[in-house]
Amino acid sequence: MDLQVLVQGKGFPILCLHGHPGTGNSMSVFTQHLSQRYKTIAPDLRGYGNSQTTADFAMTDHLADLDALLDNLQVEKYLVLGWSLGGILALELALRSPDRVSGLILVASAARPWGDHPPITWQDNLYTGIAGIVNWLQPGRQWNIDTFGQRSLFRYLVQTHTPATYEYLAQAAVPAYLRTSQRATRALSTAIRQGYNRLPDLPQIQCPSLVLAGACDRHITAAASQETARQLTNSEWQCYPNTAHLFPWEIPDQVLADIDDWLKRYSQG
Structure with missing residues:
Protein backbone atom coordinates (compact mmCIF):
# COMPACT_ATOMS: atom_id res chain seq x y z
CA MET A 1 0.00 0.00 0.00
CA ASP A 2 1.01 3.64 -0.38
CA LEU A 3 2.45 4.87 2.90
CA GLN A 4 2.11 8.34 4.35
CA VAL A 5 5.68 9.61 4.52
CA LEU A 6 7.60 12.69 5.64
CA VAL A 7 10.72 13.38 3.57
CA GLN A 8 13.14 16.06 4.79
CA GLY A 9 16.57 17.34 3.85
CA LYS A 10 19.06 16.41 1.17
CA GLY A 11 21.96 14.01 1.03
CA PHE A 12 22.45 10.31 1.63
CA PRO A 13 19.06 8.71 2.48
CA ILE A 14 18.27 7.52 6.00
CA LEU A 15 15.06 5.51 6.36
CA CYS A 16 13.65 6.18 9.85
CA LEU A 17 11.26 3.50 11.12
CA HIS A 18 9.07 3.97 14.19
CA GLY A 19 8.02 1.44 16.81
CA HIS A 20 4.69 0.21 18.15
CA PRO A 21 2.70 2.32 18.74
CA GLY A 22 4.20 5.03 16.60
CA THR A 23 4.16 7.18 13.48
CA GLY A 24 6.73 8.87 11.32
CA ASN A 25 6.33 11.91 13.56
CA SER A 26 7.53 9.81 16.50
CA MET A 27 10.94 9.85 14.80
CA SER A 28 11.15 13.65 14.79
CA VAL A 29 13.74 13.56 17.58
CA PHE A 30 16.03 12.04 14.93
CA THR A 31 14.74 13.51 11.67
CA GLN A 32 14.79 17.16 12.72
CA HIS A 33 18.47 16.80 13.52
CA LEU A 34 19.64 14.42 10.80
CA SER A 35 17.77 16.18 7.97
CA GLN A 36 20.24 19.05 8.29
CA ARG A 37 22.82 16.82 6.57
CA TYR A 38 20.94 13.82 5.22
CA LYS A 39 17.72 13.01 3.41
CA THR A 40 15.44 11.50 6.07
CA ILE A 41 12.48 9.34 5.09
CA ALA A 42 10.00 8.72 7.92
CA PRO A 43 6.90 6.75 6.90
CA ASP A 44 3.82 5.81 8.88
CA LEU A 45 3.94 2.02 8.66
CA ARG A 46 0.88 0.10 7.48
CA GLY A 47 -1.85 0.29 10.13
CA TYR A 48 -0.24 3.25 11.89
CA GLY A 49 -0.83 6.99 11.74
CA ASN A 50 -2.17 8.04 8.37
CA SER A 51 -1.33 4.73 6.67
CA GLN A 52 -4.54 3.01 7.67
CA THR A 53 -5.90 -0.15 6.06
CA THR A 54 -9.21 -1.99 6.08
CA ALA A 55 -7.65 -5.47 5.84
CA ASP A 56 -5.60 -7.59 8.23
CA PHE A 57 -1.95 -8.02 7.35
CA ALA A 58 1.27 -9.75 8.39
CA MET A 59 4.56 -8.23 9.51
CA THR A 60 6.14 -9.18 6.17
CA ASP A 61 3.75 -6.76 4.46
CA HIS A 62 5.68 -3.88 6.07
CA LEU A 63 8.75 -4.95 4.10
CA ALA A 64 6.91 -4.98 0.78
CA ASP A 65 5.47 -1.54 1.56
CA LEU A 66 8.92 -0.15 2.36
CA ASP A 67 10.48 -1.62 -0.79
CA ALA A 68 7.74 0.00 -2.88
CA LEU A 69 8.15 3.33 -1.06
CA LEU A 70 11.90 3.42 -1.67
CA ASP A 71 11.43 2.45 -5.32
CA ASN A 72 8.92 5.28 -5.75
CA LEU A 73 11.40 7.70 -4.19
CA GLN A 74 14.13 6.32 -6.49
CA VAL A 75 16.33 5.42 -3.54
CA GLU A 76 18.90 2.76 -4.42
CA LYS A 77 21.12 2.66 -1.33
CA TYR A 78 20.16 3.82 2.12
CA LEU A 79 20.86 3.55 5.82
CA VAL A 80 18.13 2.43 8.23
CA LEU A 81 17.49 3.89 11.68
CA GLY A 82 14.89 1.78 13.49
CA TRP A 83 13.41 2.22 16.96
CA SER A 84 11.99 -0.88 18.70
CA LEU A 85 9.76 -2.56 16.07
CA GLY A 86 11.45 -0.31 13.52
CA GLY A 87 14.79 -1.87 14.43
CA ILE A 88 13.42 -5.35 13.78
CA LEU A 89 12.20 -4.21 10.36
CA ALA A 90 15.63 -2.66 9.76
CA LEU A 91 17.26 -6.05 10.33
CA GLU A 92 14.75 -7.69 8.00
CA LEU A 93 15.49 -5.14 5.27
CA ALA A 94 19.23 -5.74 5.66
CA LEU A 95 18.71 -9.50 5.32
CA ARG A 96 16.31 -9.04 2.43
CA SER A 97 18.28 -6.43 0.45
CA PRO A 98 21.95 -6.48 1.47
CA ASP A 99 22.88 -4.64 -1.72
CA ARG A 100 20.66 -1.68 -0.77
CA VAL A 101 21.07 -1.35 3.01
CA SER A 102 24.50 0.14 3.69
CA GLY A 103 24.21 0.64 7.45
CA LEU A 104 21.98 0.09 10.50
CA ILE A 105 21.21 2.12 13.61
CA LEU A 106 19.14 0.01 16.00
CA VAL A 107 17.49 1.83 18.90
CA ALA A 108 15.99 -0.20 21.78
CA SER A 109 15.62 -3.20 19.52
CA ALA A 110 16.82 -6.78 19.13
CA ALA A 111 16.82 -9.73 16.75
CA ARG A 112 15.45 -11.90 19.57
CA PRO A 113 13.39 -9.34 21.52
CA TRP A 114 12.56 -10.19 25.09
CA GLY A 115 11.58 -8.12 28.10
CA ASP A 116 10.98 -8.32 31.83
CA HIS A 117 7.94 -6.08 32.19
CA PRO A 118 6.06 -6.59 35.50
CA PRO A 119 2.34 -7.46 35.47
CA ILE A 120 0.06 -4.50 34.74
CA THR A 121 -2.61 -3.62 37.33
CA TYR A 177 -1.12 5.58 20.35
CA LEU A 178 -4.51 6.91 19.27
CA ARG A 179 -3.69 6.30 15.60
CA THR A 180 -2.40 2.73 15.99
CA SER A 181 -4.93 0.27 14.59
CA GLN A 182 -6.00 -3.05 16.08
CA ARG A 183 -4.82 -4.67 12.85
CA ALA A 184 -1.29 -3.40 13.52
CA THR A 185 -1.44 -4.70 17.07
CA ARG A 186 -2.66 -8.11 15.90
CA ALA A 187 0.10 -8.39 13.29
CA LEU A 188 2.77 -7.67 15.90
CA SER A 189 1.20 -9.97 18.50
CA THR A 190 1.07 -12.83 16.00
CA ALA A 191 4.77 -12.45 15.21
CA ILE A 192 5.67 -12.40 18.92
CA ARG A 193 3.60 -15.52 19.65
CA GLN A 194 5.40 -17.33 16.85
CA GLY A 195 8.69 -16.75 18.67
CA TYR A 196 10.51 -14.25 16.49
CA ASN A 197 14.26 -14.95 16.49
CA ARG A 198 16.69 -13.80 13.80
CA LEU A 199 19.92 -14.28 15.77
CA PRO A 200 21.14 -17.23 13.66
CA ASP A 201 20.84 -15.13 10.51
CA LEU A 202 22.64 -12.01 11.71
CA PRO A 203 26.15 -13.05 10.53
CA GLN A 204 24.79 -12.59 6.98
CA ILE A 205 24.59 -8.83 7.63
CA GLN A 206 27.93 -7.30 6.73
CA CYS A 207 27.12 -3.59 6.82
CA PRO A 208 28.22 -1.41 9.79
CA SER A 209 25.74 -1.29 12.66
CA LEU A 210 25.23 0.86 15.74
CA VAL A 211 23.13 -0.73 18.50
CA LEU A 212 21.84 1.59 21.25
CA ALA A 213 20.06 0.48 24.44
CA GLY A 214 18.64 1.84 27.68
CA ALA A 215 19.98 0.05 30.74
CA CYS A 216 16.55 0.00 32.45
CA ASP A 217 14.51 -0.98 29.38
CA ARG A 218 11.75 -3.40 30.48
CA HIS A 219 10.22 -3.83 27.00
CA ILE A 220 13.29 -4.97 25.04
CA THR A 221 16.07 -5.44 27.55
CA ALA A 222 19.58 -4.10 27.16
CA ALA A 223 20.80 -7.71 27.35
CA ALA A 224 18.68 -8.57 24.29
CA SER A 225 20.15 -5.61 22.39
CA GLN A 226 23.67 -6.59 23.39
CA GLU A 227 23.01 -10.17 22.26
CA THR A 228 22.08 -8.77 18.85
CA ALA A 229 25.19 -6.57 18.67
CA ARG A 230 27.42 -9.55 19.40
CA GLN A 231 25.97 -11.52 16.50
CA LEU A 232 26.33 -8.71 13.99
CA THR A 233 29.61 -8.86 12.10
CA ASN A 234 30.50 -5.17 12.18
CA SER A 235 28.70 -3.51 15.09
CA GLU A 236 29.13 -1.12 17.98
CA TRP A 237 26.99 -1.27 21.13
CA GLN A 238 26.19 1.59 23.50
CA CYS A 239 24.13 1.28 26.70
CA TYR A 240 22.88 4.37 28.53
CA PRO A 241 22.52 4.14 32.33
CA ASN A 242 19.32 5.22 34.10
CA THR A 243 17.25 5.24 30.91
CA ALA A 244 14.50 2.99 29.55
CA HIS A 245 12.76 2.13 26.26
CA LEU A 246 12.15 5.73 25.26
CA PHE A 247 15.69 6.89 26.05
CA PRO A 248 15.97 9.09 22.90
CA TRP A 249 13.33 11.31 24.56
CA GLU A 250 15.18 11.21 27.88
CA ILE A 251 18.70 12.10 26.72
CA PRO A 252 18.27 13.30 23.11
CA ASP A 253 21.43 15.41 23.00
CA GLN A 254 23.68 12.54 24.06
CA VAL A 255 22.01 10.03 21.74
CA LEU A 256 22.23 12.36 18.74
CA ALA A 257 25.87 13.16 19.50
CA ASP A 258 26.72 9.44 19.55
CA ILE A 259 24.84 8.88 16.29
CA ASP A 260 26.65 11.85 14.71
CA ASP A 261 30.00 10.42 15.80
CA TRP A 262 29.17 7.01 14.35
CA LEU A 263 27.86 8.51 11.11
CA LYS A 264 31.05 10.52 10.72
CA ARG A 265 33.16 7.40 11.01
CA TYR A 266 30.69 5.46 8.88
CA SER A 267 30.87 8.00 6.03
CA GLN A 268 34.66 8.11 6.19
CA GLY A 269 34.74 4.32 5.92
Whole structure:
Protein backbone atom coordinates (compact mmCIF):
# COMPACT_ATOMS: atom_id res chain seq x y z
CA MET A 1 0.00 0.00 0.00
CA ASP A 2 1.01 3.64 -0.38
CA LEU A 3 2.45 4.87 2.90
CA GLN A 4 2.11 8.34 4.35
CA VAL A 5 5.68 9.61 4.52
CA LEU A 6 7.60 12.69 5.64
CA VAL A 7 10.72 13.38 3.57
CA GLN A 8 13.14 16.06 4.79
CA GLY A 9 16.57 17.34 3.85
CA LYS A 10 19.06 16.41 1.17
CA GLY A 11 21.96 14.01 1.03
CA PHE A 12 22.45 10.31 1.63
CA PRO A 13 19.06 8.71 2.48
CA ILE A 14 18.27 7.52 6.00
CA LEU A 15 15.06 5.51 6.36
CA CYS A 16 13.65 6.18 9.85
CA LEU A 17 11.26 3.50 11.12
CA HIS A 18 9.07 3.97 14.19
CA GLY A 19 8.02 1.44 16.81
CA HIS A 20 4.69 0.21 18.15
CA PRO A 21 2.70 2.32 18.74
CA GLY A 22 4.20 5.03 16.60
CA THR A 23 4.16 7.18 13.48
CA GLY A 24 6.73 8.87 11.32
CA ASN A 25 6.33 11.91 13.56
CA SER A 26 7.53 9.81 16.50
CA MET A 27 10.94 9.85 14.80
CA SER A 28 11.15 13.65 14.79
CA VAL A 29 13.74 13.56 17.58
CA PHE A 30 16.03 12.04 14.93
CA THR A 31 14.74 13.51 11.67
CA GLN A 32 14.79 17.16 12.72
CA HIS A 33 18.47 16.80 13.52
CA LEU A 34 19.64 14.42 10.80
CA SER A 35 17.77 16.18 7.97
CA GLN A 36 20.24 19.05 8.29
CA ARG A 37 22.82 16.82 6.57
CA TYR A 38 20.94 13.82 5.22
CA LYS A 39 17.72 13.01 3.41
CA THR A 40 15.44 11.50 6.07
CA ILE A 41 12.48 9.34 5.09
CA ALA A 42 10.00 8.72 7.92
CA PRO A 43 6.90 6.75 6.90
CA ASP A 44 3.82 5.81 8.88
CA LEU A 45 3.94 2.02 8.66
CA ARG A 46 0.88 0.10 7.48
CA GLY A 47 -1.85 0.29 10.13
CA TYR A 48 -0.24 3.25 11.89
CA GLY A 49 -0.83 6.99 11.74
CA ASN A 50 -2.17 8.04 8.37
CA SER A 51 -1.33 4.73 6.67
CA GLN A 52 -4.54 3.01 7.67
CA THR A 53 -5.90 -0.15 6.06
CA THR A 54 -9.21 -1.99 6.08
CA ALA A 55 -7.65 -5.47 5.84
CA ASP A 56 -5.60 -7.59 8.23
CA PHE A 57 -1.95 -8.02 7.35
CA ALA A 58 1.27 -9.75 8.39
CA MET A 59 4.56 -8.23 9.51
CA THR A 60 6.14 -9.18 6.17
CA ASP A 61 3.75 -6.76 4.46
CA HIS A 62 5.68 -3.88 6.07
CA LEU A 63 8.75 -4.95 4.10
CA ALA A 64 6.91 -4.98 0.78
CA ASP A 65 5.47 -1.54 1.56
CA LEU A 66 8.92 -0.15 2.36
CA ASP A 67 10.48 -1.62 -0.79
CA ALA A 68 7.74 0.00 -2.88
CA LEU A 69 8.15 3.33 -1.06
CA LEU A 70 11.90 3.42 -1.67
CA ASP A 71 11.43 2.45 -5.32
CA ASN A 72 8.92 5.28 -5.75
CA LEU A 73 11.40 7.70 -4.19
CA GLN A 74 14.13 6.32 -6.49
CA VAL A 75 16.33 5.42 -3.54
CA GLU A 76 18.90 2.76 -4.42
CA LYS A 77 21.12 2.66 -1.33
CA TYR A 78 20.16 3.82 2.12
CA LEU A 79 20.86 3.55 5.82
CA VAL A 80 18.13 2.43 8.23
CA LEU A 81 17.49 3.89 11.68
CA GLY A 82 14.89 1.78 13.49
CA TRP A 83 13.41 2.22 16.96
CA SER A 84 11.99 -0.88 18.70
CA LEU A 85 9.76 -2.56 16.07
CA GLY A 86 11.45 -0.31 13.52
CA GLY A 87 14.79 -1.87 14.43
CA ILE A 88 13.42 -5.35 13.78
CA LEU A 89 12.20 -4.21 10.36
CA ALA A 90 15.63 -2.66 9.76
CA LEU A 91 17.26 -6.05 10.33
CA GLU A 92 14.75 -7.69 8.00
CA LEU A 93 15.49 -5.14 5.27
CA ALA A 94 19.23 -5.74 5.66
CA LEU A 95 18.71 -9.50 5.32
CA ARG A 96 16.31 -9.04 2.43
CA SER A 97 18.28 -6.43 0.45
CA PRO A 98 21.95 -6.48 1.47
CA ASP A 99 22.88 -4.64 -1.72
CA ARG A 100 20.66 -1.68 -0.77
CA VAL A 101 21.07 -1.35 3.01
CA SER A 102 24.50 0.14 3.69
CA GLY A 103 24.21 0.64 7.45
CA LEU A 104 21.98 0.09 10.50
CA ILE A 105 21.21 2.12 13.61
CA LEU A 106 19.14 0.01 16.00
CA VAL A 107 17.49 1.83 18.90
CA ALA A 108 15.99 -0.20 21.78
CA SER A 109 15.62 -3.20 19.52
CA ALA A 110 16.82 -6.78 19.13
CA ALA A 111 16.82 -9.73 16.75
CA ARG A 112 15.45 -11.90 19.57
CA PRO A 113 13.39 -9.34 21.52
CA TRP A 114 12.56 -10.19 25.09
CA GLY A 115 11.58 -8.12 28.10
CA ASP A 116 10.98 -8.32 31.83
CA HIS A 117 7.94 -6.08 32.19
CA PRO A 118 6.06 -6.59 35.50
CA PRO A 119 2.34 -7.46 35.47
CA ILE A 120 0.06 -4.50 34.74
CA THR A 121 -2.61 -3.62 37.33
CA TRP A 122 -5.83 -1.65 37.01
CA GLN A 123 -4.14 1.14 38.98
CA ASP A 124 -1.36 1.25 36.40
CA ASN A 125 -3.91 1.72 33.65
CA LEU A 126 -5.85 4.32 35.65
CA TYR A 127 -2.81 6.44 36.45
CA THR A 128 -1.52 6.10 32.89
CA GLY A 129 -4.82 7.33 31.47
CA ILE A 130 -4.93 10.32 33.80
CA ALA A 131 -1.25 11.17 33.31
CA GLY A 132 -1.55 10.87 29.53
CA ILE A 133 -4.66 13.05 29.25
CA VAL A 134 -3.37 15.78 31.57
CA ASN A 135 0.02 15.75 29.88
CA TRP A 136 -1.60 16.01 26.46
CA LEU A 137 -3.58 19.06 27.60
CA GLN A 138 -0.69 20.61 29.57
CA PRO A 139 2.57 19.06 28.31
CA GLY A 140 5.37 18.74 30.85
CA ARG A 141 3.44 19.99 33.86
CA GLN A 142 5.53 19.04 36.91
CA TRP A 143 2.51 18.47 39.18
CA ASN A 144 1.14 15.85 36.79
CA ILE A 145 4.53 14.18 36.47
CA ASP A 146 4.95 13.92 40.25
CA THR A 147 1.35 12.97 41.04
CA PHE A 148 0.42 10.59 38.22
CA GLY A 149 3.26 10.19 35.72
CA GLN A 150 5.74 8.48 38.02
CA ARG A 151 2.99 6.15 39.31
CA SER A 152 1.80 5.22 35.81
CA LEU A 153 3.17 2.85 33.16
CA PHE A 154 5.37 5.73 32.03
CA ARG A 155 7.71 4.65 34.84
CA TYR A 156 8.62 1.59 32.74
CA LEU A 157 9.07 3.59 29.55
CA VAL A 158 11.30 6.35 30.94
CA GLN A 159 13.53 6.79 33.95
CA THR A 160 14.09 10.51 33.49
CA HIS A 161 10.78 12.13 34.48
CA THR A 162 11.51 15.66 33.26
CA PRO A 163 9.17 18.17 31.60
CA ALA A 164 11.18 17.87 28.36
CA THR A 165 10.65 14.09 28.27
CA TYR A 166 6.94 14.47 28.94
CA GLU A 167 6.65 17.05 26.17
CA TYR A 168 7.88 14.39 23.75
CA LEU A 169 5.27 12.00 25.16
CA ALA A 170 2.53 14.57 24.57
CA GLN A 171 3.64 15.58 21.09
CA ALA A 172 4.53 12.18 19.64
CA ALA A 173 3.51 9.27 21.88
CA VAL A 174 -0.14 9.98 22.68
CA PRO A 175 -1.19 10.90 19.11
CA ALA A 176 0.64 7.81 17.82
CA TYR A 177 -1.12 5.58 20.35
CA LEU A 178 -4.51 6.91 19.27
CA ARG A 179 -3.69 6.30 15.60
CA THR A 180 -2.40 2.73 15.99
CA SER A 181 -4.93 0.27 14.59
CA GLN A 182 -6.00 -3.05 16.08
CA ARG A 183 -4.82 -4.67 12.85
CA ALA A 184 -1.29 -3.40 13.52
CA THR A 185 -1.44 -4.70 17.07
CA ARG A 186 -2.66 -8.11 15.90
CA ALA A 187 0.10 -8.39 13.29
CA LEU A 188 2.77 -7.67 15.90
CA SER A 189 1.20 -9.97 18.50
CA THR A 190 1.07 -12.83 16.00
CA ALA A 191 4.77 -12.45 15.21
CA ILE A 192 5.67 -12.40 18.92
CA ARG A 193 3.60 -15.52 19.65
CA GLN A 194 5.40 -17.33 16.85
CA GLY A 195 8.69 -16.75 18.67
CA TYR A 196 10.51 -14.25 16.49
CA ASN A 197 14.26 -14.95 16.49
CA ARG A 198 16.69 -13.80 13.80
CA LEU A 199 19.92 -14.28 15.77
CA PRO A 200 21.14 -17.23 13.66
CA ASP A 201 20.84 -15.13 10.51
CA LEU A 202 22.64 -12.01 11.71
CA PRO A 203 26.15 -13.05 10.53
CA GLN A 204 24.79 -12.59 6.98
CA ILE A 205 24.59 -8.83 7.63
CA GLN A 206 27.93 -7.30 6.73
CA CYS A 207 27.12 -3.59 6.82
CA PRO A 208 28.22 -1.41 9.79
CA SER A 209 25.74 -1.29 12.66
CA LEU A 210 25.23 0.86 15.74
CA VAL A 211 23.13 -0.73 18.50
CA LEU A 212 21.84 1.59 21.25
CA ALA A 213 20.06 0.48 24.44
CA GLY A 214 18.64 1.84 27.68
CA ALA A 215 19.98 0.05 30.74
CA CYS A 216 16.55 0.00 32.45
CA ASP A 217 14.51 -0.98 29.38
CA ARG A 218 11.75 -3.40 30.48
CA HIS A 219 10.22 -3.83 27.00
CA ILE A 220 13.29 -4.97 25.04
CA THR A 221 16.07 -5.44 27.55
CA ALA A 222 19.58 -4.10 27.16
CA ALA A 223 20.80 -7.71 27.35
CA ALA A 224 18.68 -8.57 24.29
CA SER A 225 20.15 -5.61 22.39
CA GLN A 226 23.67 -6.59 23.39
CA GLU A 227 23.01 -10.17 22.26
CA THR A 228 22.08 -8.77 18.85
CA ALA A 229 25.19 -6.57 18.67
CA ARG A 230 27.42 -9.55 19.40
CA GLN A 231 25.97 -11.52 16.50
CA LEU A 232 26.33 -8.71 13.99
CA THR A 233 29.61 -8.86 12.10
CA ASN A 234 30.50 -5.17 12.18
CA SER A 235 28.70 -3.51 15.09
CA GLU A 236 29.13 -1.12 17.98
CA TRP A 237 26.99 -1.27 21.13
CA GLN A 238 26.19 1.59 23.50
CA CYS A 239 24.13 1.28 26.70
CA TYR A 240 22.88 4.37 28.53
CA PRO A 241 22.52 4.14 32.33
CA ASN A 242 19.32 5.22 34.10
CA THR A 243 17.25 5.24 30.91
CA ALA A 244 14.50 2.99 29.55
CA HIS A 245 12.76 2.13 26.26
CA LEU A 246 12.15 5.73 25.26
CA PHE A 247 15.69 6.89 26.05
CA PRO A 248 15.97 9.09 22.90
CA TRP A 249 13.33 11.31 24.56
CA GLU A 250 15.18 11.21 27.88
CA ILE A 251 18.70 12.10 26.72
CA PRO A 252 18.27 13.30 23.11
CA ASP A 253 21.43 15.41 23.00
CA GLN A 254 23.68 12.54 24.06
CA VAL A 255 22.01 10.03 21.74
CA LEU A 256 22.23 12.36 18.74
CA ALA A 257 25.87 13.16 19.50
CA ASP A 258 26.72 9.44 19.55
CA ILE A 259 24.84 8.88 16.29
CA ASP A 260 26.65 11.85 14.71
CA ASP A 261 30.00 10.42 15.80
CA TRP A 262 29.17 7.01 14.35
CA LEU A 263 27.86 8.51 11.11
CA LYS A 264 31.05 10.52 10.72
CA ARG A 265 33.16 7.40 11.01
CA TYR A 266 30.69 5.46 8.88
CA SER A 267 30.87 8.00 6.03
CA GLN A 268 34.66 8.11 6.19
CA GLY A 269 34.74 4.32 5.92
